[in-house]
Amino acid sequence: MAELTYREAVAEAIAQEMRRDEDVVFLGEDIGAAGGVFKATVGLFKEFGPVRVRDTPISEQAILGAAMGSAMTGLKPIAEIMFSDFLAVCWDIVANEIAKARYMTGGQMSMPLVIRTANGGGSRFGAQHSQSVENWAMMVPGLKVVAPSSPADVKGLLAAAIRDPDPVMFFEQKSLYPIKGFVPDGELVDVLGTAKVLRDGGDVTIVALAAMVPRAVKAAEELSAQHGIEATVVDVRSLVPLDTQTILREVSKTGRLVTVEENPRLCGWGAEIASIVADEIFWDLDGPIMRITTPHIPLPAADELEDATMPSAERIVREIVENID
C-alpha cells in the first residue's frame, strides 16, 4: 500500500498501462515536457518519450480527431482535454463522431480511446474553467462516463478505462488533485459500471459523485455524531454504465434518497437517478427525494462566492436535518 495523491494516481495508471501495452499512446496540450498544467502526468514524457507522449497545439478538435482516427486504426490513445469546459470546443468530435461511429456503421468501427479531462470548480478559476460537465457526456449514447473520488479509484478506473474497448470519458475533479489516499501496490484494474457503498446507515441514503463524495462522507459523520441520523453513502463512480442495482438496493433500505451533485441544477446526473428511483422503487420511498446541487448559474470566481454555491458538507448536514425526519 502506498499513499498517493489523486494526481499521482493519474500518472501511475497511465504509466501502468503504457508499460503493459505498446499501442497505448497519450496526447494533449502541455502534457509531456511540462507534466500537465495540473501536474497530473509528471514522469510520463521522461519514461516513454516524445513518440508516445505527444504535446499538441491548442487544437481540441484535432486532438480528439487524432484520438478517434488512431483508435479506429489500431492504437489505444489517451487524449487530454485540459479543462472539461473546453469539451464544448470539440463537442462535435465527442458527441457526433466518436459516440456514433460504431452504431452508424453497423458495428464496423472500433474506438478503444480515453478522453481524460480536469472537471469542476473550487479553484477560483471563474465560470469558463470550473464547470462540472460529466452530465453532458452522460446524455450522449455511445460514451462511457467515469468520475472517481479517490486516488485508488483514479488508478483502478483509469486503467480499466484504458483497457475498455469503447470510448470512455474520464472526469478528474481538479479540486481533488491534491487529496491523498491509500492505493494498493502492484497492478490495479477496477471495473467500470460499479458503485461503492462507503458507509452504512438506516435513516437516509446519500448518493454522490467525485468531489461531492468526501463532502457526503463528512456530512454523514456529523449527522451521526451531532444529530443521531445514520446515513448510507454511495459513491456512484461510473455514470455510464450505471450501477443501478446498488443504488436501488441502498435507497430501498432507508426509503430516503438525497443526491449531492456538483453539476448546475438542471439535468444534473442526479436527476436521472431520482427518476429511476421514483420509477422502479416508488413503493419503497418513505418521503420526497431531495437533490442538493449547485444552483443553476455559471460559477462565480471569488472564494466565498464559489464556496457558497458548491454543495458543502455543512449544507448537506443542514438540508438533511431540516428535511429528513
Next chain:
Amino acid sequence: MATKPKAAAKGRAKPKAAPKRAAKGKAWIANDDIGEETRLALWRSLLEIRHVEQRAYDLFLQNLIKGTSHLALGHEAVAAGFAIAMEKDDWSFCTYRGHHHTLARGASMEGVLGELMGRECGLLQGKGGSMHLTSVEHGAMGSYAIIGAHLPIAMGAAWTSQYKDTGQVSVCFFGDGTTNIGAFHEALNMAAVWKLPVVFVCENNLYMEYTPIKDVTAVHNPAGDRAASYGLPKIVIDGNDADEVYRTAQTAFAKARAGDGPSLIECLTYRHSGHSRADPGDYRPPGELEAWLKKDPVPRYRDRLAEFGIAQDVIDGMDAEVLAQVDEATEVSKASPPPGLDLIDVDVWADGGTSWRN
C-alpha cells in the same frame, strides 16, 4: 516517375484478358507512365461510379431511396484517380457526398444501393444511411456528415501509420466549403507539424452547398491558396482528368510513405446535379453547367483510352459489363428486405450491446 500500376480494386470482376494493340495500329504514345492495365482499372472505376450514381438518381425519383442523397455525378475522376493509386491497406475518409469514394475502394454495389434504400444488405445494415457509407474491410473508413470533422480523424489514422511505421497512407476527401471551417485548419496544422502521412484532397466544385465558394472565401483557391499557411506547396489540378489525378496521387503518396509529411491537393471539378437530390441547382449561372459538361470526366476518359490505342469494343464492352453489374446489384438490393427491428438495439458498444445500466 514510373511506379507499379495499381491492380484492379478487390471485389471486382477481373478485366478480360489484356487487349491487343489497337487494330488501327497506332503506336503507343511515348511516356505512358500509367499503362494500359491501370487505365482500364481507372475506366472501370469511372464507369462503376457513373452508373451507380445515375441509378441512385433514378431510384430516388422512383421513391425507393428516401431521405437525402448527395450524388457525385461529375466527381468520378477524383475518386477513381486516388483509389486506383491507393494500396489496399491505405485508409480513405470522405464526406456525406461519398458514394463514389466508397465504391472506388471496392465496396459492393448492392452494399451501396442497399444502404441508400435502407435495406438489410446495405453496407451499414440500414443503420447509417447515404451520408455514412463505410466499409472498413476495404479501408473506406467512413463518410462524415459534419463538415470538417473527418480531417482530424484522417490525421489520426495517419498517426497510427507513423507510430507503427507501416507505410500506410490516410487520404481525406472534402469539399471547397470545408476549407473555411475550424477543424480544417487544426488538422492541416497538426498534420504538418507532426509530418503525418495524410493526403488532404479538396474537391472544389465551385459551390459550397448553394453559395459560390468565391463569395465566402478570402482567397481564390480555397485549398491551394491556404497550403502555404502550413508550409505546404500549392497544388491545384484538373479534377476531371483521371490520369492527372492519378499521377498527383502517386506523388503525394510517395512523399507520405517516405515520411515527408502531408499534402494538400485541390481538384477542380463540378457537380452535374444539385447539392443534394432535393436541389435542382437553379443558383448556377446559365451556361456554366453546359460548359462543364463538355469536360465530363467519363466521356473524356473514353476518348483518352482511344487515344492510347485501346479497342473500342473493349471500351464499350466494359461499359456494358458494368451497367449489367449495376442492374444486377439493383435487383439484389431491391429484393433485400428492410432491416429487422432487432438491429435497433445492437452495436453501441464493442460487445454488441446498447445497455447503459445493470
Next chain:
Amino acid sequence: MDVIMPQLGETVSEGTVSVWHKTIGDAVSTKERLFDVSSDKVEMEVPAPAEGTLLEIRVGAGVTVPVGEVVAIIVREGEVIEVGAGLSEAAEEAAPKAAAAPVREVSVKSANRDANGNPLSPAVRRLVAENSLDPVAIAGSGLNGRLKKKDVLAHLNSGAAVRSALKPAPLDFAGEDTEVIPFNNLRKLTAEHMVRSKATSPHVLQAVEADFARVARARSGVSAAWKKREGFSLTYLPFIAKALCEAVREFPHVNAAIDDENLVVFRRVNLAIAVDLDFDGLVAPVIKDADQMSLQELARAIRDGSERARTNQLKPEDFTGGTYTISNSGVFGTMITAPIINQPQVAILSTDAITKKPVVIETEDGDTIGIRPVGVLAQSFDHRAIDGAYSAAFLNRVRDIIQTKDWAAVLA
C-alpha cells in the same frame, strides 16, 4: 356538482353504496333519497345535495369507497357541464352542453393522510394497503407526527399475532358438515373494529360487585307511574349511567383518548350505550353531555337511542363524539363480561345481570346473611392511559354512588 361519500362517523374512513334509488337522467332533490350507504354500524339514506338531474354514477351498488370520494355527478338546474370533461358517453349525452365551464377540483382523499393530516408516503401506503390498516390509528414519529414506514412496521410487529389470527391459513370448510354464512357489512365492520381495538389497546379487566338495594327500592317506588307516564320501563341502566357520570368528574382520565404519547381528556361526557340489534349486530349510539342530564333525562335518552337503533333511524351525529361506553350485557343474564374498548376511547364498562344473592351484612351485633340484588360492574381499560389503582378507585366510586346515593330523592 359532485355527490360525495358522506362522513359517517369519526373513525369511519369509508362507506359502501348499498343501493341507488335513481338512474341517470332522473330528477333528483334534497327531499328524496338518492342512494343508501352502509358504513360502521349504520345504514343511511342520502338525499341529493341539490335540486337537479342525475348525470353520472361513478360508484356502483356494493362498492366501498373512502369518505369524500365522488360517487355521482348531478347537474343543478341552470348549470352547464364542460364537454369532454371525462364523463362517460351516457353522461355526455345527458349533459346540457356549453362552451366553457369551470374545471372541477378533485377532492382530497382523507384515506391517504395520517392522524395529523400529513400525506402518506408511498412506502406507508403500500404497507397500509397490504395489511388493511387504518393509518389514522397508528402513531407517527416523523416531523409533525408524520407516519413513517418504520412506525407502521413497528405497529405491525406488535400486532403480529393478531394479524395472523385475522388471516389464518385458508381452510376448506365447505361440505355437508358445515353451513357457511358470509359476513354482512355490519359484521365485517364489527370484526375489523374489534380486532383493531385489541391490537391497539392493552386491555385490562377489573370488576366490582355492587349492591343495588337502594336503587331497587327507589325504582320500585316509581315503577308503575313511570311506565304509565313514559311508556317504557325504568331499568337499572340509567342509575348506573348516572353514577358513572358523577364518578367521572372525580376520575376524568377514564373519559379520554390517546393521541401519540398524549392522554386527551374529554371535558364532555358523551356516553355511548351499546344496543344489540336482535342478534344481528351491535351499535352504540351516543348520548351527548350525559353528565348534564337528570336521571330521568338519561333514562329517556337511553330509551330513545335504543329505539332508533332498532328501527334504523340513527343519524351520523349519533355515532360521533363518544367519550365512554357502557355495554349492558346484564339484560342477557350474564355474570361478568370483558368488553372490548370502543376506539378511540380508553375504557368501557360492562353492566352484568343484577340477581338476588346472599350477602354478608355487618351489624353492631355481628355479621349476618341477607339477600340483596347484586350485580358486577366490569371495566376494560386501556393500560396505556391509566393504571389498575386508578381504574379500581373509579370503579369503587361508581359502586359507592350506586350503593349510597339517595335515589329516592333523585326520582322524586
